[in-house]
Amino acid sequence: MNKFIFILVPVLIIIYHCGSNENIVNNNNNEPSDYVKIFTAESGVNKFEVYSKSSVNFIYGYNELGFKVFINNTEQNQGFVKWIPTMYHGIGGPSHSIPVPDKYNFDADKNLFTGYAVFIMYDTAAFWAADFNCNDQVYADSVNFVLHYSSKTKIIGWDNSNLQKTFMLTLIEPSAPRVGLNTLDMMLHSTIDMSTYTEINDAEMMIRPWMESMGHGSSNNVDPAWISPSQIQGNS
Protein backbone atom coordinates (compact mmCIF):
# COMPACT_ATOMS: atom_id res chain seq x y z
CA MET A 1 0.00 0.00 0.00
CA ASN A 2 1.26 3.40 -0.79
CA LYS A 3 -0.05 6.82 0.03
CA PHE A 4 -2.26 6.93 -3.00
CA ILE A 5 -4.34 4.12 -1.61
CA PHE A 6 -5.09 6.25 1.36
CA ILE A 7 -6.31 8.98 -0.92
CA LEU A 8 -8.67 6.56 -2.62
CA VAL A 9 -11.66 6.83 -0.35
CA PRO A 10 -15.34 6.82 -1.22
CA VAL A 11 -16.37 9.60 1.12
CA LEU A 12 -14.34 12.43 2.54
CA ILE A 13 -15.34 15.32 4.68
CA ILE A 14 -13.18 18.38 4.70
CA ILE A 15 -13.43 20.99 7.38
CA TYR A 16 -11.68 24.28 7.20
CA HIS A 17 -10.53 24.66 10.68
CA CYS A 18 -9.82 27.60 12.86
CA GLY A 19 -9.32 25.75 16.05
CA SER A 20 -12.63 26.60 17.64
CA ASN A 21 -14.38 23.25 17.54
CA GLU A 22 -12.51 21.46 20.28
CA ASN A 23 -14.54 20.62 23.30
CA ILE A 24 -12.54 18.33 25.52
CA VAL A 25 -12.50 19.98 28.89
CA ASN A 26 -11.51 18.99 32.35
CA ASN A 27 -12.99 21.41 34.84
CA ASN A 28 -11.95 19.44 37.87
CA ASN A 29 -8.64 21.20 38.09
CA ASN A 30 -6.76 23.98 36.46
CA GLU A 31 -4.74 21.82 34.11
CA PRO A 32 -5.78 21.32 30.51
CA SER A 33 -6.77 17.70 30.15
CA ASP A 34 -5.51 17.05 26.66
CA TYR A 35 -2.71 19.55 26.24
CA VAL A 36 0.91 18.90 27.15
CA LYS A 37 3.26 21.63 28.28
CA ILE A 38 6.01 21.81 25.67
CA PHE A 39 7.85 25.07 26.28
CA THR A 40 8.36 27.88 28.77
CA ALA A 41 9.51 31.40 27.93
CA GLU A 42 10.50 33.75 30.71
CA SER A 43 11.37 37.42 30.73
CA GLY A 44 11.80 39.01 34.12
CA VAL A 45 8.60 38.39 36.12
CA ASN A 46 6.72 37.36 32.98
CA LYS A 47 6.31 33.71 32.12
CA PHE A 48 4.62 32.18 29.10
CA GLU A 49 3.95 28.45 29.04
CA VAL A 50 3.13 26.81 25.73
CA TYR A 51 0.90 23.74 25.60
CA SER A 52 0.17 21.52 22.62
CA LYS A 53 -2.46 18.99 21.71
CA SER A 54 -0.46 17.90 18.68
CA SER A 55 2.83 16.67 20.10
CA VAL A 56 5.25 16.94 22.99
CA ASN A 57 7.30 19.39 20.90
CA PHE A 58 6.72 22.07 18.36
CA ILE A 59 6.42 20.06 15.18
CA TYR A 60 6.62 20.73 11.47
CA GLY A 61 3.04 21.22 10.25
CA TYR A 62 -0.10 21.93 12.21
CA ASN A 63 0.15 22.49 15.96
CA GLU A 64 -2.89 22.99 18.17
CA LEU A 65 -1.57 25.27 20.91
CA GLY A 66 -2.54 26.82 24.20
CA PHE A 67 -0.77 29.39 26.33
CA LYS A 68 -0.66 30.13 30.02
CA VAL A 69 0.66 33.49 31.16
CA PHE A 70 1.98 34.34 34.59
CA ILE A 71 3.00 37.72 35.95
CA ASN A 72 4.82 37.41 39.25
CA ASN A 73 3.43 33.87 39.40
CA THR A 74 -0.14 35.16 39.06
CA GLU A 75 -1.92 33.38 36.26
CA GLN A 76 -3.67 35.60 33.73
CA ASN A 77 -7.17 34.57 32.75
CA GLN A 78 -8.55 37.13 30.35
CA GLY A 79 -7.80 38.80 27.07
CA PHE A 80 -5.42 37.44 24.52
CA VAL A 81 -1.95 36.27 23.66
CA LYS A 82 -0.15 37.30 20.49
CA TRP A 83 2.58 34.96 19.38
CA ILE A 84 4.86 35.65 16.44
CA PRO A 85 7.30 32.87 15.57
CA THR A 86 10.04 33.60 13.05
CA MET A 87 12.15 31.18 11.05
CA TYR A 88 15.73 32.33 10.43
CA HIS A 89 17.56 30.69 7.57
CA GLY A 90 20.98 31.12 9.09
CA ILE A 91 22.52 34.19 10.69
CA GLY A 92 21.99 37.12 8.38
CA GLY A 93 19.95 34.94 6.07
CA PRO A 94 16.33 35.40 5.08
CA SER A 95 13.64 35.11 7.72
CA HIS A 96 9.88 34.80 7.67
CA SER A 97 6.91 34.04 9.87
CA ILE A 98 4.27 31.31 9.67
CA PRO A 99 0.47 31.07 9.75
CA VAL A 100 -0.80 31.84 13.25
CA PRO A 101 -4.00 33.55 14.40
CA ASP A 102 -3.86 37.28 15.11
CA LYS A 103 -4.77 36.50 18.71
CA TYR A 104 -4.98 33.45 20.92
CA ASN A 105 -8.06 34.33 22.96
CA PHE A 106 -8.56 33.10 26.49
CA ASP A 107 -10.79 30.04 26.68
CA ALA A 108 -12.20 29.77 30.20
CA ASP A 109 -13.24 26.15 29.70
CA LYS A 110 -9.70 25.12 28.84
CA ASN A 111 -8.03 27.67 31.08
CA LEU A 112 -5.73 28.48 28.18
CA PHE A 113 -5.27 31.07 25.48
CA THR A 114 -5.96 28.81 22.52
CA GLY A 115 -5.16 28.71 18.84
CA TYR A 116 -2.84 27.07 16.37
CA ALA A 117 0.41 27.46 14.48
CA VAL A 118 1.37 25.98 11.12
CA PHE A 119 5.12 25.45 10.86
CA ILE A 120 5.38 25.47 7.10
CA MET A 121 9.06 24.54 6.81
CA TYR A 122 11.54 22.27 8.45
CA ASP A 123 15.25 22.84 7.89
CA THR A 124 18.01 21.62 10.19
CA ALA A 125 20.15 24.62 9.20
CA ALA A 126 17.50 27.11 10.28
CA PHE A 127 16.60 28.32 13.74
CA TRP A 128 13.47 29.70 15.31
CA ALA A 129 12.56 32.45 17.74
CA ALA A 130 9.25 33.90 18.88
CA ASP A 131 7.84 37.05 20.43
CA PHE A 132 5.27 36.53 23.17
CA ASN A 133 2.73 39.17 24.19
CA CYS A 134 -0.24 39.12 26.56
CA ASN A 135 -2.85 41.87 26.27
CA ASP A 136 -0.24 44.21 24.78
CA GLN A 137 1.08 44.59 28.33
CA VAL A 138 3.35 41.64 29.00
CA TYR A 139 6.15 40.58 26.71
CA ALA A 140 8.90 38.05 26.18
CA ASP A 141 10.74 38.74 22.95
CA SER A 142 13.08 36.79 20.68
CA VAL A 143 12.90 33.57 22.66
CA ASN A 144 14.58 30.70 20.82
CA PHE A 145 12.87 27.38 20.46
CA VAL A 146 13.42 24.14 18.59
CA LEU A 147 11.20 22.73 15.87
CA HIS A 148 10.96 18.97 15.46
CA TYR A 149 10.26 17.10 12.28
CA SER A 150 7.07 15.15 11.68
CA SER A 151 6.93 12.66 8.83
CA LYS A 152 3.13 12.74 8.92
CA THR A 153 2.87 16.40 8.01
CA LYS A 154 1.31 17.24 4.67
CA ILE A 155 1.52 20.82 3.47
CA ILE A 156 1.22 22.02 -0.09
CA GLY A 157 2.33 25.52 -1.04
CA TRP A 158 1.98 27.22 -4.37
CA ASP A 159 2.32 30.67 -5.90
CA ASN A 160 -0.45 32.36 -7.82
CA SER A 161 1.24 34.90 -10.05
CA ASN A 162 -2.04 36.56 -11.05
CA LEU A 163 -2.97 37.27 -7.45
CA GLN A 164 0.67 37.68 -6.46
CA LYS A 165 0.01 35.52 -3.44
CA THR A 166 1.38 32.33 -2.00
CA PHE A 167 -1.11 29.75 -0.75
CA MET A 168 -0.56 27.10 1.90
CA LEU A 169 -2.91 24.16 2.28
CA THR A 170 -2.31 22.26 5.52
CA LEU A 171 -3.77 18.90 6.40
CA ILE A 172 -4.69 18.74 10.08
CA GLU A 173 -6.32 15.33 10.24
CA PRO A 174 -6.10 12.47 9.67
CA SER A 175 -2.37 11.86 9.78
CA ALA A 176 -2.92 8.42 8.27
CA PRO A 177 -6.09 8.24 6.15
CA ARG A 178 -7.58 4.78 5.71
CA VAL A 179 -9.62 2.99 3.11
CA GLY A 180 -13.25 3.92 3.64
CA LEU A 181 -14.83 6.97 5.16
CA ASN A 182 -12.40 9.68 6.14
CA THR A 183 -13.01 13.06 7.68
CA LEU A 184 -10.38 15.48 6.52
CA ASP A 185 -9.62 18.61 8.45
CA MET A 186 -7.45 21.25 6.85
CA MET A 187 -6.63 24.93 6.66
CA LEU A 188 -5.92 27.23 3.74
CA HIS A 189 -3.85 30.38 4.12
CA SER A 190 -2.59 33.02 1.75
CA THR A 191 0.25 35.47 2.13
CA ILE A 192 1.81 38.20 0.07
CA ASP A 193 5.00 38.59 2.07
CA MET A 194 5.54 35.44 4.18
CA SER A 195 5.15 37.76 7.15
CA THR A 196 1.40 37.78 7.72
CA TYR A 197 -0.98 35.06 6.62
CA THR A 198 -4.72 35.21 6.02
CA GLU A 199 -7.09 32.33 6.67
CA ILE A 200 -9.13 31.68 3.54
CA ASN A 201 -12.75 30.81 4.30
CA ASP A 202 -14.36 31.39 0.93
CA ALA A 203 -12.32 29.24 -1.42
CA GLU A 204 -14.15 27.11 -3.95
CA MET A 205 -12.64 23.69 -3.63
CA MET A 206 -13.01 20.33 -5.23
CA ILE A 207 -11.44 17.06 -4.27
CA ARG A 208 -10.56 14.25 -6.63
CA PRO A 209 -9.03 11.20 -4.98
CA TRP A 210 -6.85 9.41 -7.49
CA MET A 211 -5.01 6.11 -7.28
CA GLU A 212 -2.06 6.71 -9.55
CA SER A 213 -0.80 3.15 -9.74
CA MET A 214 -4.11 1.77 -10.91
CA GLY A 215 -5.34 4.76 -12.87
CA HIS A 216 -8.70 5.28 -11.25
CA GLY A 217 -10.42 7.50 -8.72
CA SER A 218 -13.34 7.09 -6.35
CA SER A 219 -17.00 8.04 -6.47
CA ASN A 220 -19.44 9.80 -4.16
CA ASN A 221 -17.07 12.64 -3.42
CA VAL A 222 -18.54 15.87 -2.09
CA ASP A 223 -16.54 19.03 -2.41
CA PRO A 224 -15.55 21.06 0.62
CA ALA A 225 -18.00 23.79 1.55
CA TRP A 226 -17.85 26.59 4.04
CA ILE A 227 -20.09 25.99 7.04
CA SER A 228 -19.24 28.69 9.57
CA PRO A 229 -16.75 31.50 10.10
CA SER A 230 -14.32 28.92 11.34
CA GLN A 231 -15.24 25.87 9.36
CA ILE A 232 -15.72 24.71 5.82
CA GLN A 233 -17.07 21.23 5.40
CA GLY A 234 -17.59 18.96 2.48
CA ASN A 235 -17.62 15.36 1.41
CA SER A 236 -15.55 13.79 -1.24
Ligand SMILES: [Cu+2]
Ligand atom coordinates in the same frame (compact mmCIF):
# COMPACT_ATOMS: atom_id res chain seq x y z
CU1 LIG B 1 11.73 29.05 6.05
